[in-house]
Amino acid sequence: MSPGEDGLIGIPFPEHSNELLSHLNDQRRTGLLCDLTLTSGGACYPTHRSVMAAVSLYFRRLFGPEEGGGVGGAGGSSVCQLDCVSPDALDALLEFAYTATLTIPSSGMRDVLRGAQLLGIQCVADACRDILGETVEAEEEAEQQGGQRGVAERMVSGDVGVEKLSRRKTDRKKVKKVGQHHISCSPLSLLPASPVSHPSPASDSLRSLPSTQPPSPEQDELRPQPGQNGDPRAVRGATLNGGHPHWLQDRPRIARPPPASDKLSEDDDMEAFDGAVMGNTSLPTSMADRGAAAAAAAVAGGGRKRKSQTPQQCPVCQKIIHGAGKLPRHMRTHTGEKPFQCSACGVRFTRNDKLKIHMRKHTGERPYPCPHCPARFLHSYDLKNHLSLHSGTRPFECPLCHKAFAREDHLQRHRKGHSCLELRTRRPRGETGRREQSDPLEAFQAHSSAFLPRSVLDGGGGGSGPPLMFDLERERSLALQQALAQLGPQRLAAYPELFLRGLRESEGDDPGRRSQSPAAQRDRWGDEVEEDNREEEEAEEEE
DNA sequence: CTGGGGATGGGGCCC
């Protein structure tokens, strides 16, 4: 593989996000590494700033770099008093933050909605609104007309006068024109009166919710949404560059080249997707990813555009089901009800369309003929799979062993096994040279070597060329590697699991083969990667 | 372990 072409390979780990969240939730429950305590009604909720900043626009602003949260705020634990959010609602919102699932009694829906709006947890607010339906809308309209309001309610709706535009049914019908129905008001008009009044997390160990309340999610929604070209980054960039107050600024972003097209980056895409297109829901991660990918594909490829249809939440699994009339269909997956029975063989199905396809077995109908051979198929996707055999294309390649597959699910099955990992993770190296795959450090290195170009693994300067998919992961890996290299042995000791062998080596456990210092180890990594690359090149030449 | 067919569930579009 030539250096210029040794493509940057990204290996997605779909379960990673779920596992990460699960571990963070464990940490929250045990109080481990908690650096923020939220209080409400006398109850304390230890949590993590990073998580809260990730899930809540309010905390994102509060802990943003301008507020010192990035560096200075990392010092000690702080307390944030949120008496305006009821304890139950706060509990539910925290649960949501750490599990991606919102579990609340219907009676508490309104409190959660208010809390979500206050804290800028837009997807929860939207989900609550969707569930509460017109009631909330009507109430809020009444509130805006000057009705008597409580403090919390004022905080919710007090500065959102214009936001009542849209989001609801009438707009959803227009959602294909997304981004236009919000534009009528300037983002500046939406700013809190005094956004800089947020106290710094670094300076306050005890605080109440700032007097300037976080804008409701709708307010954030009313940031200019994807402009005429549908690219939200144009708006965001303008916002950042224009020096808007921090409430309108999102997280720091890794510099990217200007968009070559209207295609949305993954995260931007998801935000635009959430905020504007589908009204955002508490999607499980995998679903969200799929949704983002689908939206990206739709936007980029001119394929199907996501039509906004009222999402409905399954009361059993809390899953958000998109599409009108799809919830009963989904519910049958829980009830096991199979109302559609084949008149020929008695087999029952949960869905009519599946029964229809099944009937083709009896009728002999195979409506999908292969144009290249006499084969005919029951399903279009069977034909699609079959056609890949004729074309000989194997577009799905294992990034580890480079074996190619015609079908994506076969690649997934292949990667779920261990064969390709065993192939990849090292041939014997000398008489002492057995790589211990169980070693986390080397596992990480082996893992990284599959992702990272040599320049990155060497700790050399950044890659060339435009960032590709998974660049963010690569940069994170690079940062981690550089951090590892700079850690001294004493610091390494703070990471007993990951650096177990590093400690063993420093204690002389394996004095023969390996050198002692992290820097030397990094050099050795580089050597191994280089050797690895040489071996791959040789193998390819032999082929 | 891989190739292939079939089943299942979700989402988009349309009526």
Place this chain on the structure above:
DNA sequence: GGGGCCCCATCCCCA
């Protein structure tokens, strides 16, 4: 909003 139809991703099973 409900439902039909279609496409898609994923999973399961068998050879």
